[in-house]
Amino acid sequence: QLQLRESGPRLVKPSETLSLTCTVSGASISNNNFYWGWIRQPPGKGLEWIGNIYYTGDTYYNPSLKSRVTISVDTSKNQFSLKLSSVTAADTAVYYCTRRAGCGGDCYRFDYWGQGTLVTVSS
Amino acid sequence: SYELTQPPSVSVSPGQTARITCSGDALPKQYVYWYQQKPGQAPVLVIYKDSERPSGIPERFSGSSSGTTVTLTISGVQAEDEAEYYCQSTDSSDTYVFGTGTKVTVL
Numbered sequence: 425q426l427q428l429r430e431s432g433p434r435l436v437k438p439s440e441t442l443s444l445t446c447t448v449s450g451a452s453i454s455n456n457n458f459y460w461g462w463i464r465q466p467p468g469k470g471l472e473w474i475g476n477i478y479y480t481g482d483t484y485y486n487p488s489l490k491s492r493v494t495i496s497v498d499t500s501k502n503q504f505s506l507k508l509s510s511v512t513a514a515d516t517a518v519y520y521c522t523r524r525a526g527c528g529g530d531c532y533r534f535d536y537w538g539q540g541t542l543v544t545v546s547s
Numbered sequence: 548s549y550e551l552t553q554p555p556s557v558s559v560s561p562g563q564t565a566r567i568t569c570s571g572d573a574l575p576k577q578y579v580y581w582y583q584q585k586p587g588q589a590p591v592l593v594i595y596k597d598s599e600r601p602s603g604i605p606e607r608f609s610g611s612s613s614g615t616t617v618t619l620t621i622s623g624v625q626a627e628d629e630a631e632y633y634c635q636s637t638d639s640s641d642t643y644v645f646g647t648g649t650k651v652t653v654l
Contacts, residue, residue, distance in 0.1 A: 471582075471590065471633055473643035486642055488548065520589055531578050531596045534635070534643075537589040 426450040428521045428538035436515075436545050442508040446521030446538060453502045454479040459524040462495065462506045463534070464517040467542075472517075476524055477504055511545045518542050549573060549638035551646035558652045565621040567649045569634030572615055579617040580635045581610060583628075590633065594619060621651070629653045 432444035446460070453460060461476035475485035477495045485493050489508070497504040508515060523536040551571040559565040569579060579597050582590035592601050594610040597617060607622045621628055634646035 470648045471635075471645040473645065484641065487640065527595055527599070530637075532637075533580050533592055533595040533601075534582075534590075535592055535595075535601065537591075540589050 426523070426536050428523065428536055430519060430521050430538045430541040432541065432543070434541065434543055436511055436543060437547050438512055438545055439510055442506070442511050442515060442543055442545070444506045444519055444521075444541065444543070446504050446506075448502045448504075448523075453497065453504065454499050457526060459532075460497070460504045461522050461524060463520045463522055463537075465520070465540075466514075466517040474506065474508075474519075513545050516543065516545045549642070549644050551634055551636060551644055553632075553634060553646040553649045555647070556650045556652065558654055559621075559624045560654045561626060562623055565624050565628070565651055567619040567621075567632050567634075567651065568616055569619070569646045570616045571636060571644075571646075573638055574612065574615050574617055574636060577636045577638075579610070579612065581608075581619045582633045582635065584631045584633065585629075593632075624651075624653055626653050 427449045429447050436442045459476040462474040465471050475495050477483045477497050483495050492509045494507040518540040520540045521538040522534045524532050525535045527533050553569050581594040583593045584590040593604050593608045597612045598610040609620045611618050632649045
């Protein structure tokens with residue numbers, strides 16, 4: 425059974441860099457059918473897509489966050505990571521790691537999600 | 548930026564039908580996906596490609612589309628269906644966008 429698990433600091437100071445890692449178990453991250461990525465949800469608010477990465481390192485990001493986001497992959501550890509720089513209180517959110525799977529043609533679904541981890545930006 | 552609009556809330560009695568709409572200009576050209584999120588849990592995919600149901604999702608969940616509006620229908624609502632529901636699609640620049648969310652309350 426595929427599982428995704430987020431890990432990283434739960435508290436980050438303003439202007440610093442938020443760093444999270446997602447460990448994938450039950451499947452290889454190098455499977456060429458999937459992209460891996462991050463989605464976040466501020467407390468009491470909706471979902472926001474951050475970006476995705478392919479096992480080759482190919483990435484694409486939400487334009488609204490692109491200048492601050494880096495997603496990377498480590499196939500040897502079956503992990504991928506998120507870095508978000510220059511954080512403010514507005515970046516306080518539950519961060520989910522996800523798998524994006526193709527489902528025919530232009531169909532792409534987020535079919536597996538981690539449990540999520542709350543990261544708070546505060547001094 | 549591209550937006551998907553949902554009603555904030557829908558209330559329904561057990562056994563009745565709940566309909567949740569999602570509106571967006573690009574919806575005639577892009578597939579829509581629906582996620583169910585219960586408090587403190589990660590979202591779960593309940594509909595993909597407008598109307599397809601993943602394995603393990605009850606048949607009472609169905610999706611349909613008409614022009615710029617798509618609809619998630621829950622037939623014979625059960626207490627366990629009380630949750631927040633989000634639609635999701637893609638804009639012209641391959642950016643994934645989520646709807647504003649609809650809280651379904653089972654009376």
